[in-house]
Amino acid sequence: xxxxxxxxxxxxxxxxxxxxxxxxxxxxxxxxxxxxxxxxxxxxxxxxxxxxxxxxxxxxxxxxxxxxxxxxxxxxxxxxxxxxxxxxxxxxxxxxxxxxxxxxxxxxxxxxxxxxxxxxxxxxxxxxxxxxxxxxxxxxxxxxxxxxxxxxxxxxxxxxxxxxxxxxxxxxxxxxxxxxxxxxxxxxxxxxxxxxxxxxxxxxxxxxxxxxxxxxxxxxxxxxxxxxxxxxxxxxxxxxxxxxxxxxxxxxxxxxxxxxxxxxxxxxxxxxxxxxxxxxxxxxxxxxxxxxxxxxxxxxxxxxxxxxxxxxxxxxxxxxxxxx
Numbered sequence: 001x002x003x004x005x006x007x008x009x010x011x012x013x014x015x016x017x018x019x020x021x022x023x024x025x026x027x028x029x030x031x032x033x034x035x036x037x038x039x040x041x042x043x044x045x046x047x048x049x050x051x052x053x054x055x056x057x058x059x060x061x062x063x064x065x066x067x068x069x070x071x072x073x074x075x076x077x078x079x080x081x082x083x084x085x086x087x088x089x090x091x092x093x094x095x096x097x098x099x100x101x102x103x104x105x106x107x108x109x110x111x112x113x114x115x116x117x118x119x120x121x122x123x124x125x126x127x128x129x130x131x132x133x134x135x136x137x138x139x140x141x142x143x144x145x146x147x148x149x150x151x152x153x154x155x156x157x158x159x160x161x162x163x164x165x166x167x168x169x170x171x172x173x174x175x176x177x178x179x180x181x182x183x184x185x186x187x188x189x190x191x192x193x194x195x196x197x198x199x200x201x202x203x204x205x206x207x208x209x210x211x212x213x214x215x216x217x218x219x220x221x222x223x224x225x226x227x228x229x230x231x232x233x234x235x236x237x238x239x240x241x242x243x244x245x246x247x248x249x250x251x252x253x254x255x256x257x258x259x260x261x262x263x264x265x266x267x268x269x270x271x272x273x274x275x276x277x278x279x280x281x282x283x284x285x286x287x288x289x290x291x292x293x294x295x296x297x298x299x300x301x302x303x304x305x306x307x308x309x310x311x312x313x314x315x316x317x318x319x320x321x322x323x324x
Contacts, residue, residue, distance in 0.1 A: 015193040021080055022181035023087035027297040034307035037083040038300035046299045049086040052311055069256025070249050129248060130241045132158035137237035148230050155226040166284045183208030184289035184297035198298045200291050208286040211263040215285045216278020220255040
């Protein structure tokens, strides 16, 4: 097997399906064995937070189709929360300043942050599922009796609420920059998957959109939900809401598989259009990054690949932080 170089890191010809997410003033990338967040400090330095992955308790479950999506989402939410906490604690500190030490143990803090991340995901998903169902029932069920049309209306309300929410938060300066880092994350992944050297110039030429993005997953859950809900009737608004909440794992599982499918066939004529709804939504959740933001994303990605290579044989649990 031959290889090429991406910004000093040797990568295989066949790209690995790396993932990532934007954080405050930075980007997190996750590999098979390591997760790395890089942020830009006030003094211009790039600081990284590095975690070597332990064996996942969901390792076997994440290999089972239609089930793996739910466990992958929960695990991603838990681990991502730790990186978001690191970024929010350190990005705005003055040079030489350190965050206040928590009064509880470090391990307890990490577990607490992870738990909050998972609970936030569950509560948020429940609200986003129940509210559109409630509004659709109260506003339209008296006029519409066809189950499929009712579900289409519910999906339209859910899409409308999502778009309004994203548009509103995108008007704030902090979220605007977060969306720029989101674009930088996608550009780095696209450059890597194209086999290009990870330089700022090469990365900036890439699209800020990507088929595997979580934004695509969100829109897929809406579309899949419309189809799944059509197989279940209800007697009243509360029955409708309860049915939707109980079907959340099913909708997530099917949406995850569809997301994998759209990524697998994105180069196939006609089938490439399956991923377009998610790409359209990403036009709201990504912005064009500047060169400094791209540099941070490259630093996170390169360090993640290096750690993945270094821990190929052994994966001890460790958490590190350094500046460059």
